[in-house]
Amino acid sequence: KAGVTQTPRYLIKTRGQQVTLSCSPISGHRSVSWYQQTPGQGLQFLFEYFSETQRNKGNFPGRFSGRQFSNSRSEMNVSTLELGDSALYLCASSATPTGHTFYGYTFGSGTRLTVV
Amino acid sequence: ELKVEQNPLFLSMQEGKNYTIYCNYSTTSDRLYWYRQDPGKSLESLFVLLSNGAVKQEGRLMASLDTKARLSTLHITAAVHDLSATYFCAVDGDPNSGYALNFGKGTSLLVTP
Numbered sequence: 001k002a003g004v005t006q007t008p009r010y011l012i013k014t015r016g017q018q019v020t021l022s023c024s025p026i027s028g029h030r031s032v033s034w035y036q037q038t039p040g041q042g043l044q045f046l047f048e049y050f051s052e053t054q055r056n057k058g059n060f061p062g063r064f065s066g067r068q069f070s071n072s073r074s075e076m077n078v079s080t081l082e083l084g085d086s087a088l089y090l091c092a093s094s095a096t097p098t099g100h101t102f103y104g105y106t107f108g109s110g111t112r113l114t115v116v
Numbered sequence: 117e118l119k120v121e122q123n124p125l126f127l128s129m130q131e132g133k134n135y136t137i138y139c140n141y142s143t144t145s146d147r148l149y150w151y152r153q154d155p156g157k158s159l160e161s162l163f164v165l166l167s168n169g170a171v172k173q174e175g176r177l178m179a180s181l182d183t184k185a186r187l188s189t190l191h192i193t194a195a196v197h198d199l200s201a202t203y204f205c206a207v208d209g210d211p212n213s214g215y216a217l218n219f220g221k222g223t224s225l226l227v228t229p
Contacts (some may be wrong), residue, residue, distance in 0.1 A: 099207075
């Protein structure tokens with residue numbers, strides 16, 4: 001079956017711009033979580049959506065937002081980009097909400113965002 | 117605040133040798149996950165450990181979980197070059213955080229001839 005699809009794979013943006021990243025989970029999965037990975041901070045949780053509802057949010061500024069559609073696809077948006085937003089953004093898919101999975105989480109290939 | 121600590125953070129080992137990576141965590145979670153990441157790539161799920169005493173093996177890797185000690189180990193047997201990668205452990209957070217995954221900093225493994 002198809003895995004988790006993230007688009008685009010690479011993005012270069014200028015400071016102050018905004019960006020939208022997309023994540024399509026495995027068919028039938030209703031939970032999508034987003035993570036930011038940087039060399040300095042490692043992997044940090046951004047937010048999780050389950051059945052179009054945001055269940056929880058990590059410790060990130062309000063410039064980071066997301067949503068989930070009825071087909072479970074999710075988007076995350078970062079407004080007013082800063083240099084420090086340069087990172088690999090990963091989404092993870094699971095059939096059940098975080099903390100309730102028996103099969104773990106499947107990650108997409110990620111979107112590499114570079115802010116210049 | 118939930119903490120997940122891996123050690124060592126860097127490991128260089130010879131082919132054919134055995135070694136263990138340790139993952140300590142501070143929550144009472146009974147779910148722990150191991151992932152592998154190759155440079156520039158995403159996270160590949162290795163093991164899902166769901167209860168105290170869980171042990172899983174895949175090829176040269178074996179993972180175990182001791183929830184009482186809040187410790188998981190990833191044991192590498194007779195390492196080969198293909199195992200060179202970064203290995204992360206992660207635990208489900210507490211209910212207040214919606215069980216968001218918390219990752220260790222990763223162990224960068226290099227297997228040399």
